[in-house]
Amino acid sequence: MAEFFNIVMHAMVVENLALVFLLGMCTFIAVSKRVSTAIGLGIAVLLVQLITVPINNVIYHQLLAPGALSWAGLPATDLSHLRFITFIGVIAALVQIVELVLERYFRRLQDALGIFLPLLTVNCAILGASLLMVQREYDFVGSVAYAVGVGAGWAVAVILFAAIRERLRYSDIPVGMQGLGMAFIITGFLAFGFAGISGIEF
Amino acid sequence: MNVDTVPRTLLVAAGVALFCSAMVSLAVHYLRPLQVDMQLLDRNRAILEAAELLPTGEVTDRDIVSRYLNLDARVVDLDTAWFAGGFDARSYDHWRLRDDVEAAGADDGKRYVPVYLVRKAGSLEKIVLPVDGSGMWSTIYGYVALREDLNTITGVTFHRHGETPGVGDRIQDETWLATWYGKRIHDEDGAMRFRVTRDATGPYEVDLISGASVTAEATGELVRTWLGDAGYGPFLEKLDENER
Amino acid sequence: MRFDKRFPGPIIDDNPITVQILGLCSVLAVSRSLEPALIMAAAVIAVLIYSNVAVSALRTVMPKSIRLIIEVTLVASAVIVVDEILKAYAPEASRVLTIFVGLIITNCIVLGRAESFAMHNRVLPSLADALNNGVGYAAILLFIAATRELLGNGSLLNVKVLPDAFPRNDMMQYAPSAFFILGLVVWAIRSWHPEQAEQPAHSAEPLSYQEVR
Numbered sequence: 001m002a003e004f005f006n007i008v009m010h011a012m013v014v015e016n017l018a019l020v021f022l023l024g025m026c027t028f029i030a031v032s033k034r035v036s037t038a039i040g041l042g043i044a045v046l047l048v049q050l051i052t053v054p055i056n057n058v059i060y061h062q063l064l065a066p067g068a069l070s071w072a073g074l075p076a077t078d079l080s081h082l083r084f085i086t087f088i089g090v091i092a093a094l095v096q097i098v099e100l101v102l103e104r105y106f107r108r109l110q111d112a113l114g115i116f117l118p119l120l121t122v123n124c125a126i127l128g129a130s131l132l133m134v135q136r137e138y139d140f141v142g143s144v145a146y147a148v149g150v151g152a153g154w155a156v157a158v159i160l161f162a163a164i165r166e167r168l169r170y171s172d173i174p175v176g177m178q179g180l181g182m183a184f185i186i187t188g189f190l191a192f193g194f195a196g197i198s199g200i201e202f
Numbered sequence: 203m204n205v206d207t208v209p210r211t212l213l214v215a216a217g218v219a220l221f222c223s224a225m226v227s228l229a230v231h232y233l234r235p236l237q238v239d240m241q242l243l244d245r246n247r248a249i250l251e252a253a254e255l256l257p258t259g260e261v262t263d264r265d266i267v268s269r270y271l272n273l274d275a276r277v278v279d280l281d282t283a284w285f286a287g288g289f290d291a292r293s294y295d296h297w298r299l300r301d302d303v304e305a306a307g308a309d310d311g312k313r314y315v316p317v318y319l320v321r322k323a324g325s326l327e328k329i330v331l332p333v334d335g336s337g338m339w340s341t342i343y344g345y346v347a348l349r350e351d352l353n354t355i356t357g358v359t360f361h362r363h364g365e366t367p368g369v370g371d372r373i374q375d376e377t378w379l380a381t382w383y384g385k386r387i388h389d390e391d392g393a394m395r396f397r398v399t400r401d402a403t404g405p406y407e408v409d410l411i412s413g414a415s416v417t418a419e420a421t422g423e424l425v426r427t428w429l430g431d432a433g434y435g436p437f438l439e440k441l442d443e444n445e446r
Numbered sequence: 447m448r449f450d451k452r453f454p455g456p457i458i459d460d461n462p463i464t465v466q467i468l469g470l471c472s473v474l475a476v477s478r479s480l481e482p483a484l485i486m487a488a489a490v491i492a493v494l495i496y497s498n499v500a501v502s503a504l505r506t507v508m509p510k511s512i513r514l515i516i517e518v519t520l521v522a523s524a525v526i527v528v529d530e531i532l533k534a535y536a537p538e539a540s541r542v543l544t545i546f547v548g549l550i551i552t553n554c555i556v557l558g559r560a561e562s563f564a565m566h567n568r569v570l571p572s573l574a575d576a577l578n579n580g581v582g583y584a585a586i587l588l589f590i591a592a593t594r595e596l597l598g599n600g601s602l603l604n605v606k607v608l609p610d611a612f613p614r615n616d617m618m619q620y621a622p623s624a625f626f627i628l629g630l631v632v633w634a635i636r637s638w639h640p641e642q643a644e645q646p647a648h649s650a651e652p653l654s655y656q657e658v659r
Contacts, residue, residue, distance in 0.1 A: 026467060029470065092518065124549045131548050135545065175643045184628045188622045192617075214509055222523035233530045237533045237534045240534060240537045
């Protein structure tokens with residue numbers, strides 16, 4: 001239990017995907033002008049991470065990792081180089097399925113998430129989380145914890161960012177800095193804050 | 203040509219799939235041997251670095267290979283605490299084998315580890331020992347080099363790990379690794395004294411890296427385990443007697 | 447042929463990073479020093495060219511229902527090949543770049559240009575488009591990497607350039623510094639080309655009593 005909590009906190013704070021690894025930035029910067037949309041995006045990311053990371057973990061360790069195919073009598077096979085295409089394929093399929101399920105049973109949630117859900121197929125943070133999970137060599141429970149941590153961490157980061165940007169609408173920013181320029185500077189400060197926290201080892 | 207019909211869709215899908223698989227398979231097939239060579243080269247470089255046999259500045263791959271071949275590589279059976287025969291020690295990669303064996307569930311319980319002896323004019327000058335253990339987030343792999351007294355550290359590297367970038371990976375920082383130089387493992391009575399700890403004092407302790415304490419402590423722990431009775435301890439004792 | 451006419455313009459006018467807001471992730475994370483940045487830029491340009499050319503060549507035979515997955519498959523297999531090549535010929539760089547080579551698959555520039563340009567244009571213009579965007583991306587990435595390595599380490603491509611007396615800016619070692627540099631670059635570009643600047647979301651002019659009456 002403590003291990004689970006540790007992984008969650010570490011993934012959420014010390015290795016925050018948005019502000020430490022800087023993944024998912026395109027969506028982060030482009031879709032964060034209002035807190036309400038940011039919340040929708042955050043929930044979508046958390047949901048997709050929770051589904052894709054553990055499933056990719058199982059697939060990797062049962063099929064792709066060096067020696068994984070020994071149950072099929074092929075202990076020397078190493079298919080780890082196929083993880084890129086397998087993960088992205090799994091992510092695309094799972095996102096599609098989630099969309100269909102939401103459309104059928106959770107209509108309101110689907111309306112709230114809008115177009116973000118399909119966009120997440122090609123979001124670096126989603127693929128990145130699966131790749132990092134492989135690098136960190138988590139087992140299944142570990143990967144669930146990791147998914148919770150990265151999803152929640154990314155959501156918190158984007159909501160924080162949107163809240164700041166909403167406030168900045170009323171500031172007197174030089175014309176050249178308006179919008180994109182300022183967004184980069186703010187994210188830079190946020191990221192530095194998190195860089196400071198990363199000195200903590202749980 | 204209307205492509206949106208089912209048969210055409212399947213045809214295009216199959217065509218793309220075939221083309222991409224061919225491309226990927228060819229690339230992997232031809233590049234895999236070179237990659238394995240690179241990994242070995244990397245490992246050999248780490249061993250030579252630990253033994254301080256790498257000159258500073260540019261070193262060619264050929265140089266690394268020839269220096270590596272100058273080492274006296276042997277495989278040790280940790281249970282009998284002595285050298286084991288019948289192995290090609292130079293290419294024996296116990297870490298790779300361990301991963302494969304674990305995955306295949308075929309562990310027979312025997313523990314063979316390659317060690318690398320540096321000899322000068324026939325007598326033992328240094329010995330390089332592979333070590334590994336759990337770090338904070340990954341397994342840390344490294345090499346420890348001991349002097350001919352088989353008790354004083356003369357070099358150490360942690361060439362492979364998955365610790366937090368910018369934080370835990372400071373165990374590869376040369377300034378910190380230099381503080382390991384000259385530290386001793388056992389005291390005169392043969393008790394294990396080596397530690398990585400806060401406020402290190404004396405010839406047996408290495409100071410922690412502030413901000414990366416867990417990872418640094420982990421390296422201390424794994425060195426203690428491997429150089430203790432569960433690891434190389436008995437072997438080193440025998441070797442010491444033998445070399446006298 | 448519009449090949450050479452299009453070439454220098456889009457690097458500023460239509461830069462994938464500063465105008466289209468694509469491809470940010472790798473720019474920020476891989477720009478600590480120039481050498482891995484160069485390799486990353488080369489990798490992205492290679493994949494971009496391959497993907498644009500392949501998508502453009504196949505655009506007439508791509509069924510609507512599997513369009514996206516075909517694009518992704520083409521890109522993913524190209525990235526796998528690039529990753530394997532790097533592991534074989536530049537393993538040091540491969541270790542520094544870690545997951546970011548794999549993330550080229552989700553690099554918005556690659557899929558973005560494939561969807562918005564290569565799907566609707568012939569092969570040669572698509573190739574030109576890939577080069578434009580690739581070079582635009584590389585320009586920004588290399589500029590940030592050069593700045594960070596120079597100010598943070600005093601070197602360029604691991605060759606010491608600044609004298610030891612010049613203080614090293616440790617902030618440059620951390621990824622967030624890339625954000626600051628990028629923000630300043632955007633400011634510079636938009637001051638030079640004011641047509642790119644965004645309008646403020648909220649007018650800052652105070653109401654004057656005369657007008658209200």
